[in-house]
Amino acid sequence: MILITGATGNIGGEVVRQLAATGERVRAMARDPFRADVPDGAEVVRADFDDVSSLEHAVAGARAVFLATAPGPAVPRHDAALLAAARAAGVAKVVKLSAIGTTVAGEPDGPDGNGPVKVGTWHRPGEEAIRASGAAWTVLRPSEYASNTLRWAQAIRAGTPVPNMTGSGAQGVVDPRDVAAVAAAVLTSPAWDGRVLTLTGPEALSVPDEARLLSRALGRPVETTDVPLDVARRQMLDSGLDPAFVQVTIDGRAFIAAGRNATVTDHVERVLGRPPRTFATWATDHLKAFIA
Secondary structure, X not given: OEEEOOOOOHXXXXXXXXXXXXXXXXXXXXOOHHHOOOOOOOEEEEOOOOOHHHHHHHHOOOOEEEEOOOOOOOHHHHHHXXXXXXXXXXXXXXXXXXXXXXXXXXXXXXXXXXXXOOOHHHHHHHHHHHHOOOOEEEEEEEOOEHHHHHHHXXXXXXXXXXXXXXXXXXXXXXXXXXXXXXXXXXXXXXXXXXXXXXXXXXXXXXHHHHHHHHXXXXXXXXXXXXXXXXXXXXXXXXXXXXXXXXXXXXXXXXXXXXXXXXXXXXXXXXXXXXXXXXXXXXXXXXXXXXXX
C-alpha cells in the first residue's frame, strides 16, 4: 500500500488518481476525509501532521509514502513528524515533494548556483532527514506550477490586468499533472531511488509570456500590470498572511525577477519517456476557469 499525504491538494490528489488507475493499492491522507475526492478502490484515512497518533495510524502497513506538506514555516515540523512515524512503521520508501531552489549540504545554493532561495529553507530539513532515514528515497523539486495562474481567473473573467511581481523573469513552468505522473512513477519503481529530480516544463516563461499564451487560447487580450514588491508585501501583510510566509514569497519573487530561476531540465521526459506538457496545453485544458 502507498500512502499519499496532501491528498486533497493539487498534486497529492492527482497522484492518488493516477496510482489508483494503474491498480495500485492507495491510501489517501487528509485532515478532513470528506474533502478527499478519491476514485473507487482508494482508501481514505483521517490524519493531521500535528497529531502523532493519527500519523502512526496513517502509515501502518504502508510500503511507500508520498510526502507533500502545505507550503509555509510549518513544513520542517510536519516533515519530521511524518518521517518519524514512517521510520517507526518500517516504511521502505519515501518520495518528498520539495521545491526548486532547495539545497542541502554539498549542493550549490539555488538552481543557478549563485545564492539561496529562501523557500528552500522550508524543505531543506525534510530533504536531509529522508537521506538519513535508512529508507529508499527520491526528492522532487518542481518549478512554478502552471496552475498558479488560476489566481488570475477572477481578473481575467472581469477583463482586468493580472498582477506581475516578477517582470520579465522566466521560469520553467510545469504542468502539475506531469509532477504527479513523475511522483507515481518513482513511487512504484526503484530506478530513481537516491535521486533529486528538478521538474520543469519544456520552456522558460515569464508572466507576460503566460498572459500571451492565455490570450491566444481565450481569443481575447490578457494584459498584465507590474506590481512593485514593496507594494505586494504590504498588500499581503494587510490581508493577514503570516509575515514569515510573506517574506519567503517576496524573496522568491525577487529571485525570479532577477532571472535566476530560468532553469529548464529534461527530468520529466527521462522519467516518463515523453516530453513535458507545454503551458499552452495546460491553458487549453483549463479554459473554463478563465471564462465568465
